[in-house]
Amino acid sequence: xxxxxxxxxxxxxxxxxxxxxxxxxxxxxxxxxxxxxxxxxxxxxxxxxxxxxxxxxxxxxxxxxxxxxxxxxxxxxxxxxxxxxxxxxxxxxxxxxxxxxxxxxxxxxxxxxxxxxx
Amino acid sequence: xxxxxxxxxxxxxxxxxxxxxxxxxxxxxxxxxxxxxxxxxxxxxxxxxxxxxxxxxxxxxxxxxxxxxxxxxxxxxxxxxxxxxxxxxxxxxxxxxxxxxxxxxxxxxxxxxxxxxxxxxxxxxxxxxxxxxxxxxxxxxxxxxxxxxxxxxxxxxxxxxxxxxxxxxxxxxxxxxxxxxxxxxxxxxxxxxxxxxxxxxxxxxxxxxxxxxxxxxxxxxxxxxxxxxxxxxxxxxxxxxxxxxxxxxxxxxxxxxxxxxxxxxxxxxxxxxxxxxxxxxxxxxxxxxxxxxxxxxxxxxxxxxxxxxxxxxxxxxxxxxxxxxxxxxxxxxxxxxxxxxxxxxxxxxxxxxxxxxxxxxxxxxxxxxxxxxxxxxxxxxxxxxxxxxxx
Numbered sequence: 177x178x179x180x181x182x183x184x185x186x187x188x189x190x191x192x193x194x195x196x197x198x199x200x201x202x203x204x205x206x207x208x209x210x211x212x213x214x215x216x217x218x219x220x221x222x223x224x225x226x227x228x229x230x231x232x233x234x235x236x237x238x239x240x241x242x243x244x245x246x247x248x249x250x251x252x253x254x255x256x257x258x259x260x261x262x263x264x265x266x267x268x269x270x271x272x273x274x275x276x277x278x279x280x281x282x283x284x285x286x287x288x289x290x291x292x293x294x
Numbered sequence: 295x296x297x298x299x300x301x302x303x304x305x306x307x308x309x310x311x312x313x314x315x316x317x318x319x320x321x322x323x324x325x326x327x328x329x330x331x332x333x334x335x336x337x338x339x340x341x342x343x344x345x346x347x348x349x350x351x352x353x354x355x356x357x358x359x360x361x362x363x364x365x366x367x368x369x370x371x372x373x374x375x376x377x378x379x380x381x382x383x384x385x386x387x388x389x390x391x392x393x394x395x396x397x398x399x400x401x402x403x404x405x406x407x408x409x410x411x412x413x414x415x416x417x418x419x420x421x422x423x424x425x426x427x428x429x430x431x432x433x434x435x436x437x438x439x440x441x442x443x444x445x446x447x448x449x450x451x452x453x454x455x456x457x458x459x460x461x462x463x464x465x466x467x468x469x470x471x472x473x474x475x476x477x478x479x480x481x482x483x484x485x486x487x488x489x490x491x492x493x494x495x496x497x498x499x500x501x502x503x504x505x506x507x508x509x510x511x512x513x514x515x516x517x518x519x520x521x522x523x524x525x526x527x528x529x530x531x532x533x534x535x536x537x538x539x540x541x542x543x544x545x546x547x548x549x550x551x552x553x554x555x556x557x558x559x560x561x562x563x564x565x566x567x568x569x570x571x572x573x574x575x576x577x578x579x580x581x582x583x584x585x586x587x588x589x590x591x592x593x594x595x596x597x598x599x600x601x602x603x604x605x606x607x608x609x610x611x612x613x614x615x616x617x618x619x620x621x622x623x624x625x626x627x628x629x630x631x632x633x634x635x636x637x638x639x640x641x642x643x644x645x646x647x648x649x650x651x652x653x654x655x656x657x658x659x660x661x662x663x664x665x666x667x668x669x670x671x672x673x674x675x676x677x678x679x680x681x682x683x684x685x
Contacts, residue, residue, distance in 0.1 A: 208625070209502055209672055241623050241672065246500035246547055249594065253544040278549060278568035279588030282599075 187211035189218055197260065198229045204236035207244035219251050228260025235266035245278055252284055263287060298322050298414055298421070313347050315425060319400065323418055327405040329383075332356045333390070333422060334366055335398040337442045338453065339475040340656060343370060343399055344439050359399075366399045371653065375416050377407060386412060388419035392427040394467070395458030396652060441476070448479030448507035455482055455514050460652050465557035465684055466492050469651035470677035471659045474670045480506030481618050481673035482514055486521060490558045493521055496616040496677050497550035498569065500591070505546070512541060513548045513592065527552050531565040531589070531601040539595030547591040551616060558684045560608035565601045567592045570622065573638065574606070575613035578647035580638040584614065610683025611647065613654075620674035621662055632665050651678040 188204040199222055207215065222230065230251060234240075252262045264286045267275065275281045299322055316331040323331075334343035334356075343366050345356035361367035369376040369387035373396065376387045384407045390398040400419045404411050430436040445453075452472070460469045468485060472478045480499040485492065495517050499506035516537045520530040530552055538548055551572065553564035564572070564584065568591040571583035586604035608614070622634045640661055646654050655676045662674055 242498065242500055242549065242619050243502070243672075249547060249591075250545055253594075257544075277570055277588065279566075279590045280568065283590045283594070 187215070189215060191218060191222075193225075193227065197227055198231075199227045200231045200233065202233040202236065206239040207237055207247070208239060208241040209243040212243045212247050215247050216250075219247065219254065223254055223258075226258075228255050228258035230255055230260070230262045231265060232262060233265045234268070234271055237268065237271055240271050240274055242274075242278070245274060245280065248284070249280070261285060297325065298418060299325050300421075303421075303425075315346060315422070315429070318425065319418060319422055320402075322421070323402065323415065326411045326414055327383075328402050328415065328418070330401075330403040332401040333398065333426070334359060334401065335390075335426070335436060335440050336361070336370060336396065337440050337475075338445070339442060339473070340471065340659075342442055343367060344442070346436075346439055366401060369399050370396060371656075373650075375412055377412070379407075386415055388416045390419045390422045390426065392423040392458065394462035395423075395460045397423050397426060443476055445476045446479065446503070448504045449475070449477055451504075451507045452478050452480075452482060452510065455511055457484055457486075461485060461487065462650075463487065463557075464682065466555065466679065466681055467651050468492075468494075468677065468679045469655045470675065471655045472673065472675045473659055473663060474673070478673050479503045480510060481620065481675040482510045483616065483675060483677040484514055484517060485677075485679075486518075487557075488521075490556050492555040492557050492679070494553040494555070494616065494677070494679060495550060496569070496618065496675065497548050498618040498620075498673070498675070500547045500549070502672065509538070509542070509546050509548060509593075513538060513550070517552070527554060527563055527565050527603050528601050531567065531592075534567070534592040535589070535595060538593035542593055544593065544595060547593040549591045551586075553614075553616075553679075555608070555614075555679065555681060557681065560610065560612070560681055560683065561605065562608050562614065562681075563603050563605045565589070565603055567601075570617060570619050570634075572617070573615040573641070575615060575641060575646060576609065576611070578645055579642045580615075608681045610681065613646065613651070613678055613680045615641065616677040616679070618673060618675040620670065620672035621658075621676060624662075624666070624670050624672040624674055629666055632662050636665075651680050654678055 186206045190202040192200045255262045316333050320331045333346040337344055341361055343359040359366040365376050366387045369389050373389045378385045383403045383405045385403050387399050387401050390400050400422050470483050472481055483496045485494045497513050499509040516534055520533050549567055549569040551564050551566050551569050555562045566586040566588045568588045573580045574582050574584050587602040589599050589601045623631045625631050655678050
């Protein structure tokens with residue numbers, strides 16, 4: 177397992193890789209037009225390494241806009257095109273609302289908050 | 295009764311020298327005693343009126359006039375003539391419109407406040423709109439005069455895509471605005487009055503800047519192409535998805551809505567590609583959103599999901615406010631978003647049943663900009679459609 181943490185002042189990205197094809201990505205802070213660029217780079221890196229199963233934990237993501245949504249859609253497209261998948265965990269009510277407005281709740285694989293699961 | 299003298303204008307080919315426009319208007323109004331003509335064009339941000347350069351002598355040196363605080367601005371906002379007594383006669387400011395699009399203001403001096411001459415000068419403002427619109431098709435000078443500051447390439451492309459911001463007919467009137475006007479890239483809207491159907495589209499290309507502006511160009515071109523083929527809403531919706539997906543391979547997305555309003559009956563239909571729902575305004579209040587189950591944004595290429603076409607019967611006087619998420623969710627670096635609640639409250643506070651669509655969207659945009667200390671992080675677009683009713 178490799179651990180990689182990067183910070184901009186508003187978004188912290190933590191990536192745990194396991195095996196050849198799996199990664200857990202945790203976002204903490206705000207994902208919007210001003211913080212989205214480094215995340216695109218991180219995902220591109222995963223693509224180069226052949227990682228096609230990505231779990232994206234959004235429990236600590238406080239804010240997201242449509243630019244953030246766009247990077248997530250792109251990552252969904254990428255993983256599925258590589259015969260893998262993107263699973264999104266624990267978005268807050270606010271972030272979940274954004275997925276719903278964009279019609280993405282029926283398209284992406286979104287798992288609810290841990291408390292609500294089971 | 296003195297009249298406008300149109301013969302020289304109609305007999306000659308239109309000059310492409312912008313500085314000759316004020317002189318041409320002065321000669322058309324010569325029999326009325328029109329003098330000291332200044333043509334102002336509104337800037338892209340709709341905050342200032344910029345004088346068109348000309349070589350004639352003026353009593354006062356023409357300079358920029360702020361829309362919010364000046365006589366010229368008052369004529370622009372009210373779309374009515376405004377007068378002031380001067381030692382040399384009566385100074386008159388009349389709106390210049392191209393059709394119903396507010397282009398600027400014409401300032402001139404008349405010997406006295408004769409009501410017939412004033413009315414004729416109001417028509418001179420309408421004529422000025424047509425002269426400027428015709429010349430602007432073959433010249434950059436008018437576009438350049440409307441710029442207060444330099445514009446990004448994306449914004450320049452974006453403005454060239456847009457239809458006139460305002461439209462008015464006895465049955466339906468509309469107005470749209472985009473901010474930040476000089477850096478916009480990604481948001482756009484379009485409309486077409488194909489009697490009895492008024493067609494509307496609002497679009498937000500994800501991302502920002504040049505890539506988004508290029509994607510908007512494709513989306514808007516595709517929409518117009520399909521619309522001109524007479525495609526139904528659902529078909530246009532699916533085609534947009536297919537075209538953007540085929541060009542961007544799933545790496546570029548556009549959210550938006552397509553709508554059609556029958557202006558004879560008030561029957562409104564719309565589809566929704568992952569875009570914030572339009573607001574339904576009645577009696578000066580937002581009475582709810584216009585729900586439509588969203589498809590995913592255009593460009594993801596989900597051919598299996600058929601778009602839902604929602605519909606509602608509007609009542610005469612109802613408004614429909616389309617907007618992009620930059621209005622409600624955009625933030626300055628440290629600020630809070632403007633928010634949907636604030637937008638709804640604002641529409642309710644401004645007696646929007648008394649105001650025209652242009653003033654409503656202009657005031658909302660002002661408040662959104664003030665909220666963010668004039669610095670927007672994302673494109674913010676508003677497009678308001680008001681159905682007056684048939685007859």
